[in-house]
Amino acid sequence: MRMICLGLLAMAEAVALREAAAASPVQHVLVQMPLLVLAGVLLGWNLRVRRDWAVPLLLTALTAFLFWMLPRSVDWALTPAGEAAKNLSLPLLLGVPLRLSWPWLGPVLRGFLKANALSMLGVLGFLYTHAPVRICNSYLVSAQQELGFAFLYLAAALACLWAIPVLFGHPKCGSFGTAGCSRCGV
Amino acid sequence: MLARALPSVLAAVAGGGILWQVTDGAQAFTSEAARRLDVVQSPRQVPEVLLEDMVGRQVPLLPQAGEVVLVEFIYTVCGDICQISAADFAEIRDRLRAQGARVRLLSVSFDPERDTPEQMAIYGDAHEADGVMWTVARPRQKDLPGLLKLFDVTVIPDEWGGFQHNAAIHVISGDGSFSAVYDTDAVEAVLAHLDGGQP
Numbered sequence: 001m002r003m004i005c006l007g008l009l010a011m012a013e014a015v016a017l018r019e020a021a022a023a024s025p026v027q028h029v030l031v032q033m034p035l036l037v038l039a040g041v042l043l044g045w046n047l048r049v050r051r052d053w054a055v056p057l058l059l060t061a062l063t064a065f066l067f068w069m070l071p072r073s074v075d076w077a078l079t080p081a082g083e084a085a086k087n088l089s090l091p092l093l094l095g096v097p098l099r100l101s102w103p104w105l106g107p108v109l110r111g112f113l114k115a116n117a118l119s120m121l122g123v124l125g126f127l128y129t130h131a132p133v134r135i136c137n138s139y140l141v142s143a144q145q146e147l148g149f150a151f152l153y154l155a156a157a158l159a160c161l162w163a164i165p166v167l168f169g170h171p172k173c174g175s176f177g178t179a180g181c182s183r184c185g186v
Numbered sequence: 187m188l189a190r191a192l193p194s195v196l197a198a199v200a201g202g203g204i205l206w207q208v209t210d211g212a213q214a215f216t217s218e219a220a221r222r223l224d225v226v227q228s229p230r231q232v233p234e235v236l237l238e239d240m241v242g243r244q245v246p247l248l249p250q251a252g253e254v255v256l257v258e259f260i261y262t263v264c265g266d267i268c269q270i271s272a273a274d275f276a277e278i279r280d281r282l283r284a285q286g287a288r289v290r291l292l293s294v295s296f297d298p299e300r301d302t303p304e305q306m307a308i309y310g311d312a313h314e315a316d317g318v319m320w321t322v323a324r325p326r327q328k329d330l331p332g333l334l335k336l337f338d339v340t341v342i343p344d345e346w347g348g349f350q351h352n353a354a355i356h357v358i359s360g361d362g363s364f365s366a367v368y369d370t371d372a373v374e375a376v377l378a379h380l381d382g383g384q385p
Contacts, residue, residue, distance in 0.1 A: 052190060056197035063201030067208060075217040075340075137217050137340040137352045 007042030007091075010035050015087060022078055025139045025147040029074060030154065033090060040095015047100060054104035057097035064094040069124075071135045078138050114162050118155050125151035218352050221338040222367040229363035230336055237294060237323035240307040240315075245292075245323055247333075248362050253288040254380060255358040258370065259339050259351060261297040262309035262322070267353050271370030272313040275355070278373055279320045282380070289380060291320035296334060296341050296351065298324035337364060 014035035021028035049057065067073055068090065076082035105113070127135070128148030134141055206212060214220040235247045249255045258275055260268040275291060282289045293315065295301035301309075306322040309315070315322055325333055334341065341351045355376055357366040368376050 052193065055194040059194060059197035059201050063197075063204055066201075066205055070209065070215055072215060072217040072220050073208070134218070134350070134352065135216055138342065140342065140344055140350050142345065 003042050003045035007039045007045070010039035010042060011087075011091060014039060018083065022138075025074065025136060025143050026150045028077070029147060030150050033068060033086070036087060036090035037095040037098070040091030041099040042095075043091060044096035044099040047096075048103075049100045051104050054101040057101040058105065061094050061097040061101065064089055064097075068094070069120075075136050075138050114158075118159055118162075121151045121155035121158070125149065125155060217338075217340075218354075222354075225338075225364055226366055229359070229365035232336065232358050232362050232364050233332070235325060235329050235333065237292070237325050238303065239321045239323040240303055240310045240317055242303045245321065247292065247294075247325075247358070249290070249358055249360050252360045253290055254360055256289060256291045256376065257337070257356040257358060258291075258293050258353065259296050259334075259337065259341075259356075260293045260309075260322075260353075261295055261349055262301045262305050264348060265346070267370070269313075271353055271355075272309075272315075274371050274373055275320065276314055278355075278376055279315075281373075281377060283319055287380060289319070291315075293320070293322045294333070295322070295324040296330060296339065297349070298327055298330060 014032050017027060017032045017035070021032045068077075068086070073082070077086040102110075125148045128151060129145050130148075131144065135144055139147075209215055210220065210223050214223050232248055236244045237247055239245050247255070247257070256275075256278070258268075258271060260272070262268075272293065275293065279291050282291075293309070295306065301324050303324075306324065310317065310322045333339075337356055339351055341349050344350050353370050355368045355370055355372070356364060357368070357376070357379060359365045366379060368379070
């Protein structure tokens with residue numbers, strides 16, 4: 001119940017940020033959209049599914065993720081129809097499926113997903129800082145470059161967040177616990 | 187085994203199909219690319235709109251008697267891209283004039299409040315738009331939103347009191363349909379398009 005309330009809170013917060021999202025792509029793509037995904041993760045926190053559903057759910061989440069990564073989707077998300085689609089699909093088709101499939105994903109697959117997330121953020125950061133054209137018609141070139149740098153900072157922060165437990169042991173496992181980290185991967 | 191893999195295969199196929207659809211077959215990842223592809227596939231009828239040119243004369247946006255109209259959206263005090271694109275527009279005009287092509291070039295202001303005929307004349311002078319083959323014109327304020335929507339031009343205020351916009355050369359064919367979009371510096375491609383051969 002508490003998680004559902006938190007999820008709804010994150011959702012309300014994200015919807016309240018609609019003006020900020022229209023003003024800056026950083027607030028749109030790196031604050032509002034992640035909040036919507038977080039809302040979905042929290043809403044699905046206490047749900048469990050059978051293992052058979054893990055891969056289809058992960059693929060659903062990846063599809064939603066790739067869709068909202070497209071620059072034209074970001075432009076579309078500022079129209080009324082696109083905004084409704086964003087507010088519904090990011091929690092329900094990305095946050096919830098990701099949460100449901102995550103416990104069933106092995107450490108190799110998790111590592112693969114994380115490594116890909118980092119490299120993708122790096123590529124996006126390079127693209128948005130160096131593109132000779134405007135990628136989103138709804139945002140200024142300077143804002144596009146800010147978004148590019150924000151992608152790079154995020155990649156660096158996530159790399160630290162994910163690498164430190166691998167290198168120095170996860171706090172929950174004790175350092176270099178013999179059980180490995182499959183139980184407690186974040 | 188097959189039954190266990192089936193939901194995953196379906197999810198992968200559906201996901202791939204959706205992404206294929208929404209990028210127009212992996213061709214358009216940005217809204218600018220999407221609009222360019224869309225107008226070629228389904229040209230849009232341009233309404234009868236009159237614009238006011240540099241000397242206060244009313245000029246039609248629609249092509250007259252089989253000519254082709256090239257449209258650029260601008261604002262006259264634009265500091266960067268409009269200046270460069272105006273130079274390219276002038277080159278297109280010069281080469282078309284040498285060919286004797288029946289083409290009219292219009293730089294249409296999306297800031298009709300500030301871009302008075304006098305202001306447009308200054309811009310015209312600066313870029314040698316003499317009002318014969320190429321003129322600078324502004325729509326009435328009430329026609330502007332419809333035009334921007336039809337041409338899918340997004341104008342947003344920038345930090346310096348100006349605007350940023352998806353600048354391009356818009357082609358209105360002789361039948362009055364908006365049927366192609368080119369980069370402002372794609373001089374050769376525009377000329378090839380008008381020559382009849384689609385580049």
